Amino acid sequence: MQRIGVFVCHCGSNIAATVDVKKVVELVRYEPGVVFADDYMYMCSEAGQEKIIEAIKENKLTGLVICSCSPRMHEKTFRACAEKAGLNPYMVEIANIREQCSWIHKDREEATEKAVILARAAIAKVNLNTPLQEGESPVIKRALVIGGGIAGIQTALDIADAGYPVDIVEREPSIGGRMSQFDKTFPTLDCASCILTPKMVEVNQHPNITLYTYSEVEGVAGYVGNFEVQIKKKARSVDMAACTGCGECQAKCPLGKMGKIPSEFDRGLKNRPAIYMPFAQAVPAVPVIDRENCTYFKTGKCGVCAKICPSKAINYEQEDEIVTEKYGAIVVATGFDIINLDKYGEYAYNESPDVITSIELERLMNAAGPTGGHLERMSDHKQPKDIVFIQCVGSRCDDEKGKPYCSKVCCMYTAKHAMLIKDHWPDTNVTVFYIDVRTPGKNFDEFYRRAVEQYHVNYIKGQVGKVIPQPDGSLMVQGVDLLDNKQIMKKTDMVVLAAAIEPNKGVRKIATMLTASIDNNDFLTEAHAKLRPVESPTAGIFLSGMAQGPKDIPETVSQAGAAAVKVVGLLAKDKLKTNPCTAKCDPMFCNGCSTCANVCPYGAITYEDQLVRGPGVNETRRVAIVNNALCQGCGACTTACPSGAMDLQGFSNRQITTEVDAICQ
């Protein structure tokens, strides 16, 4: 018989305001097995834990039930506390009377009754608990970073500098990500490529970093410390070892002059050849052939690039290659894009070439951009004399057309754009329509105020209803000035839309492969919004950059560093403790039917011939064996097993039915 202690937490007023804690203690005191019951203001505090340790020793407790918050919050804390007092940590059960009771109920009597029921179920379970021993699994000392933008680059550099090998997988032909498209950065106005390019080069030359560009993650197996990842290296059609990056092929590609393929890097404002590097400072400086557009791949004719390549690096026969590599930790740094603007017909983005997005403006103002840094209208190549910026296009949106969140960076980059335009071309009239100007951040508000006070950018509080292209080629902006309570009809030459930010489209596929959770907006979810912001709830998966939520470059770099520290902390360990709550097969009942192996998502079940001895049985037969290192304790096999041979340690069929019985009493 167990000797169980029940500890009911007030959690300040979080639980005690809705649940009559004293009454719970009184009602569970005489449950079978319970020899001790008490309550305390904060069970998780040091004093609370001391109370538990003392009670274990004084009452010779063999099992604990803690009625408190969700086990996700403090199960670890209380298990460690039990271990301190010499108890096996798996003899502790949590009855969640906060998230699943006090927080969601209003009626004190009903909530108290429910708390008692939850406690009874946990007590019934502890009566059947047995001590479990944690196993150990080795840690592979190599990390994978998915995404080669500033987030991925910084994470990889920090891990590599700590002495661990890192691989970066980047989908595009070059690393650099969004930041490489930008012109200047706020609030210091230093040039984006001047601060990014050295980091790209450092990544390329770092002895601990391996780059897989033009590559994608195809499959992920394993678990924390021991992931096995398949990486698809898409055929570049160029031999990376032979290519010198001279650029001859790009210059001579006949499709380059025909102007049929819009450059992804220049957001369609410029065209590119079929063999191309996205931009001049690309890393690696090796072009790829876009096989969908290349004449040779479409018709078998042409082959100009192969003929003129001085180092004979063109290889049309190259095939996609799958590389399999093992990692201890994986960082997701897949970044962002802006939303598609098809649903925003009122801003005439699809109708007028002079209505552009902010990223397109970055390219137009970039000295290496399609116009050589000269700001011009795409329709007639004239310099605009009047520019209107529209904020929150799809951000802070209250219907499904846009996103409910603030994209966070638009207020600052628009102030930057406005100032840069005024600085280069002081005669230009610049107007910004905004809902609110949000500039929290070091030197951010000062930056915005400079745009207003020093550069006289015209900020209008109010939204734009419609952008109306005029027959003469100009644009009419119909908006409202909320402070003046006036309708505005403003003629302008160019409209720039601050389109909402969203996670990169590929993140869903990657999150599914990693079993990393994402939120309603496809941003990756943190293990804890405040206390574990760079970890995914899935062990061994870490988050970096915009994939987790909108953030600017300094924040991204900080988060990248934080993720790297977490990865290094994991890789520094030689072994990890494994969860002992794994499946176990009772060979007495197993007939080797293979049902369990068929449902196991982790490939943890194999079969072997074993001598089975018992009352009336003495034979050698095929039975299931569970690999404890691979088993994640999901329980799929226990429900699938037709003969009841599979059971989950710590969550046995008997324990669960007893819990249910206790609830239904």
Add this chain to the structure above:
Amino acid sequence: MKYSYYPGCTLKNKAQDLDRYARLSAAALGFELEEIPEWQCCGGVYPLGTDEIATKLSSVRALNHAKEQGQDLITLCTACHHVLKRVNDDMKNNEDISTRANNYMQLDEPYKGETSVKHFLEVLRDEIGFDELKSKVVKPLEGKKIGAYYGCLVLRPGKILEFDDPENPKIMEDFIRALGGEPVIYPYRNECCGAYTSLKDGGISQERTKLIFDSSSGFGADMLITACPLCMYNLNKSEADSKVPVYYFTELLAEALGVKEGE
């Protein structure tokens, strides 16, 4: 194919062309418009008051008649379409209005918004298909630059009307293309013409229609088409210098199908 047809009052007097050419075209395209017997005026404006059901009952009668016939309900006038579609939505999704209307109507079986309300243009797009329509055109409107004028009633509120993207519609442009004409896309095609304000104050609709004509002519339209008798009225009253002729879309349809001079 047979549809229940709700013409509405205007189509019986001021907008007879809209009705007549639609019937001729429907016959040419092989579907039948069966006019609902003893239909009553829809009220012309969707009543926003939620405490009053009387103004919605004529629509419910028409909708229920179509339901009893097992037919979709077809409209032409955008104002009628707007009213019928929104009342139908109320009967389907607004329990309070639906219960009170049914209590009053005492139908054999309560009406719960079962009827599908379709605008004539939607029938062309979704049932006939613009490709099929194109193949039936005998006199294509070649060389004609036509601006579609949608107005607002048929587009908004977008979630209930479900007609097309209210900010960037294309059904009428596709219709023009099917007839062999060249659609002219201009930004004012989904803006209001001034609607009923012209009854009280002509100034607003003069201002609005001038913007519409300036914009459409500016982008090269030789003519406009509309599905709305109220828009037609306001556009015709316009004193804009840039004014171009305005036709009901059904007139061009009948012309292209070669049935304009029919019975």
